[in-house]
Amino acid sequence: MKPRDIQLIGQELAIVWEDGSESYFPAEFLRKHSPSAQNIGEKDIFGNQYGGTGPREFPGVTIQGWELQGNYAIRPIFSDGHGSGLFSWDFLKKLEAELPGD
Secondary structure, X not given: OOEEEEEEEOOEEEEEEOOOOEEEEEHHHHHHXXXXXXXXXXXXXXXOEEOOOOOOOOOOOOEEEEEEEOOOEEEEEEOOXXXXXXXXXXXXXXXXXXXXXX
């Protein structure tokens, strides 16, 4: 499913999906769940882990903007300088189930 509209409302990334459903992702939540190598790390062919050892909470972080990546993802730019996480539409729908209070 693809978004029909994306907006920043306060400190939440708001998405209206093509089926009319809506998702609201707090900036701190998205930063914590960024699928970037910097955030979750990556392994080389020998199984050595690189990265992913930084902070796990990001209090006060905001979304400064974003870029669409082709027709499949969004790349938020956060106030702490992080901007390498690509959030695919499928990944965002899966993350929605992990939102606090859901």
